[in-house]
Amino acid sequence: MKINLSKVASSAILATMLGGIVAPANAANWLMLQGTEPEGSAPRAKVWGFIQPEYTKTDGTKIKAGPWKGEDMILNQMRPDLKSSEGFNMLRARLGVRGTGMPLDSNVNYFLLAEFGNNGITRGDGGSAKVTDASVTLNHLKDFARFRVGTFKTPGSEEGLQAIHVFDYINFTGATNGLLLERFFKYDGSGTFVSPNAGPNTASDSGQVNKPTGPVGAFRDTGIQVFNSFNLSGWDTSYAYMVGNGNGITRGDNDGEMETYAYLSTEKVFGGKGPRRQGFKLFAWNQEGKRNLTLEKGNAVASDDEEKQFDRKRSGYGFTFKKGNYRAAFEAIKADGMIFNGTDGGAVAGTKSKLPAGAAGKFTTNGDVGGDGQLNASFNMEPIGKADGMYLHVGYAITPKLEVDFRYDEYNRMTDVAAKERKFETNTLGVQYFFNKKSRLIINYEQREAEAPNLPADHNANKILDSVDDRLSAQILVIF
Amino acid sequence: MKRSIVALIATCLSLGMMLTSFNAQAAKKSFADKKVVLQISDPNPFKQTLVLNVANNLIKHYGPDQVDVEIVAFGPGLRLLFAENSNKGRVNSLVSNGVRFSACKNTIKNMAKKLGSDPELNQHAVKVDAGVVRIIDLVKQGYTLVKP
Incomplete structure (x- = not known):
């Protein structure tokens, strides 16, 4: 499945303009909610934010096989520190200001948001706070197009684009986490490649653990977006086309290659307004760009390292539904290139491997930091490869204060290479208790399964994946 | 007869003007x-x-x-x-x-x-x-x- 929405979006934009359908939709959507302010009634500066303390627990099962047998399984550890399988974390604490600099002029508005929590945004390269959003929207041609410039959420997957403080669950789905929440790396990590049954064969060329070079992408980029929303025969229809650096947050461009994002959605609004309005929405999106990556070529020879440029494509489509007490959502995601491929042997990056019997000295290469024949587990990127995933969510509000949710999600990594293919399935049962409209308790139980579908059940890869535990999470969310 | 018609028209016009004035000054006439x-x-x-x-x-x-x-x-x-x-x-x-x-x-x-x-x-x-x-x-x- 290849969805090239760039052309579709361009055609739709043109058709919309030429068609003279210029009445702006009154109802809001993510593009409008995050990129614009209500006309004539926006404050000069509205201070807002939210905090999300959480508790997470897994059984802490150790890796069952391979060079890192007995070590912590990365998927069983608490994010972002990965040092414990149980504990509390101040996941998100965000503070923002938005409004119109000059309230008399609704044609210009801004959005500023910073993260103070403990997560992949703030832990990426030190520092305890990061600006995640800083953008200005120009609405002078609002009957046709609005322009947003700066750093902000890219028009794309519903799970990434939606306001996180109305997210019904605590953790992202496997596909969103693996394919869309981008980690940026300098190396591919193949210097510590683990052959499926034989253990590591060499050390990282860099002599260091291959880890992200900074904050996660956070579904954001820096660039310019043209977008708008129209009432098309009773459907709130939106488009967006963005050009950005393709480097997430807190980075400038590094390669002169621009990332492109195209997005279309149309929603039959049943009622309400804001982020929890009721409606049936269809959406589709496409993202294309290039990434530089240094290939270690699976050996310890630094001199043959080679930096190359690779395509990175993502696309998806789906729907959301909310009416009365019922909620549902579905999204299918496809990925081509720059596939995030986890860590060596399922270990936490930086963990030293066991020294296989009779292999002493085998690993004492220039990459063996410790000099003791052991290897440090690294993150891996597959520059050429495919992956896909999907999720289906249903929810029911038993009372205005109590909602139950269920989500099935699937993430298939490296689907084009049989030996490397990994399949992750998660069933999430969730409960949300609303203390009031802006405060709630969320409890999730995730039943998690993972396998290498094309390898024997007793293969080390499957033994390692069998180490993945179920996960219990609880979170308090307060918006102010 | 002619005087009556003129008077009627004048009355209508006056009423019309009064109504217009009433609308404009609704607050005063509420x-x-x-x-x-x-x-x-x-x-x-x-x-x-x-x-x-x-x-x-x-x-x-x-x-x-x-x-x-x-x-x-x-x-x-x-x-x-x-x-x-x-x-x-x-x-x-x-x-x-x-x-x-x-x-x-x-x-x-x-x-x-x-x-x-x-x-x-x-x-x-x-x-x-x-x-x-x-x-x-x-x-x-x-x-x-x-x-x-």
Whole structure:
């Protein structure tokens, strides 16, 4: 499945303009909610934010096989520190200001948001706070197009684009986490490649653990977006086309290659307004760009390292539904290139491997930091490869204060290479208790399964994946 | 006979003029039991919602024929009467229930200096010389001033 929405979006934009359908939709959507302010009634500066303390627990099962047998399984550890399988974390604490600099002029508005929590945004390269959003929207041609410039959420997957403080669950789905929440790396990590049954064969060329070079992408980029929303025969229809650096947050461009994002959605609004309005929405999106990556070529020879440029494509489509007490959502995601491929042997990056019997000295290469024949587990990127995933969510509000949710999600990594293919399935049962409209308790139980579908059940890869535990999470969310 | 016809026409014309005058000066001629003037002059957008809520509640409680409501906007509160204000749907709905909206000319003039041109106002907004003077006049006529 290849969805090239760039052309579709361009055609739709043109058709919309030429068609003279210029009445702006009154109802809001993510593009409008995050990129614009209500006309004539926006404050000069509205201070807002939210905090999300959480508790997470897994059984802490150790890796069952391979060079890192007995070590912590990365998927069983608490994010972002990965040092414990149980504990509390101040996941998100965000503070923002938005409004119109000059309230008399609704044609210009801004959005500023910073993260103070403990997560992949703030832990990426030190520092305890990061600006995640800083953008200005120009609405002078609002009957046709609005322009947003700066750093902000890219028009794309519903799970990434939606306001996180109305997210019904605590953790992202496997596909969103693996394919869309981008980690940026300098190396591919193949210097510590683990052959499926034989253990590591060499050390990282860099002599260091291959880890992200900074904050996660956070579904954001820096660039310019043209977008708008129209009432098309009773459907709130939106488009967006963005050009950005393709480097997430807190980075400038590094390669002169621009990332492109195209997005279309149309929603039959049943009622309400804001982020929890009721409606049936269809959406589709496409993202294309290039990434530089240094290939270690699976050996310890630094001199043959080679930096190359690779395509990175993502696309998806789906729907959301909310009416009365019922909620549902579905999204299918496809990925081509720059596939995030986890860590060596399922270990936490930086963990030293066991020294296989009779292999002493085998690993004492220039990459063996410790000099003791052991290897440090690294993150891996597959520059050429495919992956896909999907999720289906249903929810029911038993009372205005109590909602139950269920989500099935699937993430298939490296689907084009049989030996490397990994399949992750998660069933999430969730409960949300609303203390009031802006405060709630969320409890999730995730039943998690993972396998290498094309390898024997007793293969080390499957033994390692069998180490993945179920996960219990609880979170308090307060918006102010 | 001719005199009678002329008299009839004159009477009709006079009645017409009186009716026109009545509409223009509705506040002065109101027969409603309750008369309320609502002031909106605050920059806080929440006050826009609040003043519209209050007007709506008055109409709902007393009925459109039993209460005379005028909302006078001046200062930063004039944004409520901007043509593209996000509450324009509610403003139009209240107008259909007899609520009147007055826009201060002094504020318009000051805003025009900052904007470079007059702000485009809601078509139902009636310009008055000065918002505060309009309120004083209405209070003199027996209106109760409420500033939500």
